Amino acid sequence: MDSPSDLFDDSSQPVRTFAPTLTSTDLPGVHPQPSIGRSAPSFRPPGFPLIHHLLQPGGPRRILSVNRQREDDGVTVRRVDEEMDGREERPIEGGEDNLLQVKKRHGAEWSEDALKMKRMKLRDGEVEERDKRREGGREGRRREKEELKEQLEEARERLQLLQERVWKAFGEKHREEEEEKKAKQRNENSREGDEEMTEEDEEDITGGMYDEEDIGGQMEKETFSLLSASTFEDFHKQREDRERRMERGRGGRLEGGMEGMWMDCRELLRGDWNVGMEDEGEEGGQKFAQALKLELGSAVARVIDRVLRLYTEMTDHAPSSPPASISFHQPDSGLDGGSDGGAWVGLLSRGRQEEAPGGKGDGAGGHDGEKQLQKLSLPPGPPLRSEPDQPIPLAIHRSPDTRKPHPLLGPPLSTHLNPSHPNLPLHHPSLPRPSALPPLIPSAPQPKDPSSSSSFHTPSSSSSSSSSFPAPPPPPPPPLPLPLLHYSMQQLFSRSLPHPQLPHLPPSRKDYLSPDSFLEFSSPPSFPPLSLLSHLDPLLVRHGGRERERGVRGDGGVRGGGVVDGGELYLTGGGSQEGLSPCHLKKAKLMFFYTRYPSSNTLKTYFPDVKFNRCVTSQMIKWFSNFREFFYIQMERFARQAVREALTREGASRLGRDNQLRVGRETELYRILNMHYNKSNVYQVPERFLEVSEVALREFYSAIWTGRDSDPCWKKGIYKIICKLDSPLPEAFRMPGCPVG
DNA sequence: TAAAATCCTG
């Protein structure tokens, strides 16, 4: 996935698409090529929401929740949101601040009941509503809205009363308890009123409420006392029990959740607090009360989210919806022109857009319901461009004539290896960056020429949708919210400071969750301490100068004691290790930069801390086999791409093709390779590897170009060539342990 | 023939 460094890089180049151009001539993108050769694993660009986890630290978390809701609640919720149509919740359309204001404003009067009521009401008419919609009848919908609005107002009033009562009763625990029970019942009632609600929905709603505790719950925290976790758990358990009980009685009772709820409300309003008072102790009642408060708050948050989603819907369906970038401009379709709704709309739109491509790519996990709904709720206007699985023409948005003056084109006569490309970064790519953050910056995406319009259309798979419709994942999240920056800075900081006392990171997974791998460097477990790392290879750029000064070889840094790597503890000192650790795997990957075909002797030499037996040996051999496989697959893929490219633009000069067959550090191919073998990007990829890659790419290209690939074993020759290009490993690799985190 | 490499699949 995306390595933290990638993310970091993103932040520095907000506008560029993620994938850098292979060369000035836009080397082939990475579209999957089903028809070509062996089914190459469909490349997944840094597709997944790059910013999501970075947004976490206090960032627009609502985006997350909104998205999640979208997925989970599926059709129903969506519809509900639409029904709401941004009327009563209009104030919410403001930004975050407004959101809080609204919460405060309505906090007291809103309650879960209101929410439930709304939901139920909305869903009651859902079926027929859907039919109406199919007929395109908007009148009914409007009417419904009106009704809904009225009812909501009513509900608010009542609930306000209710709240007052509740507060009054807070001094009296018994009553409190009773209120809890009532609340519970209302809960259940409302649930049962939801005929269309699936079990998943229920779970989701419950979970969602709890999830968003910190959103809506903030109000609660201010107003009421905080809930302890245990209290909440208790509450949850009891609640589940109740639900089970209710399950049994489910059926005739409370068919209309509405009625049930209102009855409860009336009961409460009558002051009938004493029913079932013996059921639970005072403490339990209090817990319930607190839990209820919490839940109410959560519910408020939920509603807000939904309303926000409503706006998302509205703006998303507008053809002018903002592109994948977070845009803060006003939604043109803004209902009432909420002056400060733009930000949210933008954010939410983005969130949604990110999701759209997701479903299309894998097809799996397709939210059919949602798709259908999309169609349903889509205005008759311009069709949503959701080109699913549609093979994309390679040169789809490339200018027909690449020979025409192009900002990215190098000098016409430049050779393919010409490093003095006008648009190349100032520093030679192979040189360590002089910046203060050398290892953090992925070497791949060098800012080429931001002014070039074509830089937005990098050859990466991002080209799948060049239309005005939001481009899918690959493009990096443009302007990064502050939290992201903070995140990056933290990463930076933690990296530059080998902190022996850092708390242990979540075990393992680091291979898949790059942010962790980012941290892992600074974490103690990180195998050979920085000291060793810095000696591993001159190319291994590290700026921890002091670390470097410490003795390395054979010092205590490596030997001795258990070492935790990837969550597993293993002994490194003294003897050899039985199995292979993730650390070894990483090391092996780095070794691949030098040797593609290591002999078993080589392996034994460079993994002194591994106790080699037949199994381990073959496993490691297998590793390299896998590495090669990946390597060749990429080469072939890009080569084919280049061939296609060359074919599509007739008259293209031979030179152009040559230029495409470069593997520079700014190329997409490099990025992919680096990502695979050097995920944490802590290791500076040796230049030789790039040369080898280039050779391989060219070999593949020529083979394909000349049609040799029709021969079943056409790759063999290439393999032979490549296997001769192994270079000696740096001495540093003789050290036991894993070179870099 | 065993080891290694590759292919293929999950």
Next chain:
DNA sequence: CAGGATTTTA
């Protein structure tokens, strides 16, 4: 990336 099947290599 692992496993199994198959092919190639020494």
